[in-house]
Amino acid sequence: ARFFKAVRKLLVQALDDYPTARRTHLDIACGTGMAVEFFRKEGWLATGIDASLPMLQLARKRAPRLAAADFRALPFRRTFARITCLYDSLNHMTEKEQLVAAFHSIAGVMDEDSLFFFDVNHPDVYPAVWGMADPYVATGKDYLLEIATSYRAREKMGRALVTGWADIGGERIAIRETHHQRSYSEREITKALKEAGLEPVEVKDFDPYDEAADLDAEGVKLFFICRKR
Numbered sequence: 271a272r273f274f275k276a277v278r279k280l281l282v283q284a285l286d287d288y289p290t291a292r293r294t295h296l297d298i299a300c301g302t303g304m305a306v307e308f309f310r311k312e313g314w315l316a317t318g319i320d321a322s323l324p325m326l327q328l329a330r331k332r333a334p335r336l337a338a339a340d341f342r343a344l345p346f347r348r349t350f351a352r353i354t355c356l357y358d359s360l361n362h363m364t365e366k367e368q369l370v371a372a373f374h375s376i377a378g379v380m381d382e383d384s385l386f387f388f389d390v391n392h393p394d395v396y397p398a399v400w401g402m403a404d405p406y407v408a409t410g411k412d413y414l415l416e417i418a419t420s421y422r423a424r425e426k427m428g429r430a431l432v433t434g435w436a437d438i439g440g441e442r443i444a445i446r447e448t449h450h451q452r453s454y455s456e457r458e459i460t461k462a463l464k465e466a467g468l469e470p471v472e473v474k475d476f477d478p479y480d481e482a483a484d485l486d487a488e489g490v491k492l493f494f495i496c497r498k499r
Contacts, residue, residue, distance in 0.1 A: 294317075294348075389491050392490055401420065427453075
């Protein structure tokens with residue numbers, strides 16, 4: 271929710287800067303459906319896709335139009351005016367070939383009027399944050415979350431071990447997940463977009479948590495606005 275509150279400002283600005291009469295929207299890796307809900311409330315016909323069925327069950331509370339799908343093989347024959355992919359979801363493509371495949375699939379649901387909005391982590395974030403020795407810990411009355419991260423600069427790979435618990439509906443659920451992310455530079459992203467027939471219109475620095483001043487990093491996130499070439 272905190273992240274979406276920040277990225278919402280970028281979405282509002284982008285929609286104002288690049289208006290369109292066709293109001294169809296696709297949110298890729300929609301998670302709990304916050305972006306779909308935002309577009310719906312703004313009058314768009316919004317659809318969300320995610321590979322996780324539990325995520326889609328949560329998203330159902332916010333969005334009626336959902337589908338289970340891998341964004342490297344989107345199951346649509348139509349195009350969408352605006353497409354989003356947020357929460358650094360594309361950094362989970364751990365090989366460049368996977369990233370190009372995702373961009374190529376997304377290009378397949380775009381036309382000359384379509385725009386694709388997405389964020390990725392700035393490459394400096396991985397050594398500065400994922401490379402920290404101490405884990406990130408968050409706690410509340412109904413949850414405990416600990417994220418131990420590491421970063422291998424040579425492979426540009428980050429790893430996060432997420433452990434803890436959460437009380438959901440009166441039941442304590444144990445959490446233990448391993449996440450992997452790949453660091454991509456702006457140049458690498460632009461090259462992958464080009465291979466898929468896309469190009470950036472605009473790239474913005476994005477600091478959703480106002481933490482750049484406390485990090486040894488040139489940036490926190492990059493926000494891309496792209497079109498078909």
